[in-house]
Amino acid sequence: MTSSYFFENIQVLEKAGSSLKREHVLIKDGVIKAFGRKALENAELLGIKTQKAKNMLLAPCLVDPHSFLESPFNGKEETIYTLIEKAISSGYGQLGILPRGDLWKDQIESIISLKAIKSEVLIHLWGGFSLSGKGINLSKHADLLKSGAVGLSDDDFMPPIELLKQGFALGEMKKSPVLIAPRDKSLQAGGMSRQSVETLRAGWSLDPVESEIIPLIQLLELHKQYPEIALRLMNISTAEGVSILKNASSKPMATIFWWHLVNDNSSLSPFDIGWSVTPSLGSPIDRVSLIEGLEDNVLAAISVHSTPTDDFETKLPANKRKKGISCYNIVLPLLWDQLVRKSGWKVEKLWEKISFGPSKFLNQAEEKLSLDSNRWLLFDPDKEWYQSNHEKHLTTATNQPLKDKKIFGKVIDCGLINQVYQND
Structure with a gap:
């Protein structure tokens, strides 16, 4: 992803054991660059406009x-x-x-x-x-x-x-x-x-x-x-x-x-x-x-x-x-x-x-939000949309429930980059 965002007081869940809080967050080219006051200062320097956070959530x-x-x-x-x-x-x-x-x-x-x-x-x-x-x-x-x-x-x-x-x-x-x-x-x-x-x-x-x-x-x-x-x-x-x-x-x-x-x-x-x-x-x-x-x-x-x-x-x-x-x-x-x-x-x-x-x-390290990382998702619980086979990210798998039904809540963005390669 190459998305850039500056949110004022967005809901943030940082990692396991942390509490949900509201905080300024700056994301540049899909990577978390700053939290809090530093996010505000850097966003102004970079000319990244504030986006309304409303009830959106930034989480692992x-x-x-x-x-x-x-x-x-x-x-x-x-x-x-x-x-x-x-x-x-x-x-x-x-x-x-x-x-x-x-x-x-x-x-x-x-x-x-x-x-x-x-x-x-x-x-x-x-x-x-x-x-x-x-x-x-x-x-x-x-x-x-x-x-x-x-x-x-x-x-x-x-x-x-x-x-x-x-x-x-x-x-x-x-x-x-x-x-x-x-x-x-x-x-x-x-x-x-x-x-x-x-x-x-x-x-x-x-x-x-x-x-x-x-x-x-x-x-x-x-x-x-x-x-x-x-x-x-x-x-x-x-x-x-x-x-x-x-x-x-x-x-x-x-x-x-x-x-x-x-x-x-x-x-x-x-x-x-x-x-x-x-x-x-x-x-x-x-x-x-x-x-x-x-x-x-x-x-x-x-x-x-x-x-x-x-x-x-x-x-x-x-x-x-x-x-x-x-x-x-x-x-x-x-x-x-x-x-x-x-x-x-x-x-x-x-x-x-x-x-x-x-x-x-799975015996794996837990996901978390951290600086200079693109491992995050942005979720809007109020977004209304319709589940359809024709949506861009769905595949030829057709056994999807609730087709053509209104859904409330949607993942708006994710920092991960869709690049796949194979080792020789």
Whole structure:
């Protein structure tokens, strides 16, 4: 970005642990140059006019702990290049990419090829826990981590507990995180939504709560046996899951899929794209419990968990198409609306769950605002706009929810530069 701004008394959140404050800020050519009185003096010298701050916020970049990118170099629906462009336009400075793909990230070569891509958006690759995500044989954990994997994961369901025990006993991951989804596909049995009156009314097949609870209990017991392993839980989605995790003696860090915070199975029509997601959409009681779990720090981070699909796939019936939604640009606006406006959260709490917490989840340094840095985003919570496939920064991924709907709140700018190059 080459934007230059001078804001008087804009809302500023500097870093984890700091409080929201109003302060003068000078940004020149996308780089933060001064705060406070010095910002005012330098802006006058440079001839940069004051812009109205109103309710806008300058804050550190966001962090997504895990999403899918299955065809990073030749995907019809998304590539590493379009993903980086989308991330910047939405204020994301770090992205975690899960192993599933045309070339599973269970081999050193698949990690190295993506690590060669350099950009100001930091890409963190989860290496495959098992070969091809089949849950039969372990991948070479130590080699994947030495080659640059941020940690180990599998698909969006739990591999056999015996294989997890084998990998944990070997302990080649050392302190690197191991991300596992507490979901049993066989118990889910193709169910689309958690049991509720709304699910029955919509005509969807039921996804029993046991599909999450049974694997979650197994994972917590495994964590007690191997407390030295940095276990991470992917996308807790039920009130029962939050309760079990809250009362557990051993509490691994856990994420929640952002869509589960802003919608439930009482708020969608049968034709909405947002029904077909993993984990399955829950009831209003689930959604309230998930928000409380975040507020009480039972849940550590909010994931985007993007799963882009092309137009052919998106147009299939909801119970036939590949599950998942793809979006970055509406995550912050909708979370702001739900958590800040409606639930009364402080901005500091929201950023803990969408930036600082995800960084800890990935074992990475937290984002922060600092002089001579371009790692910032500018958010206007009052901006009104319409979500559309034709927006500049959206790609051919068409499974985006809330199309042609009015959205309140928008990332106005981000200091990161959209330049991507590949090391030789």
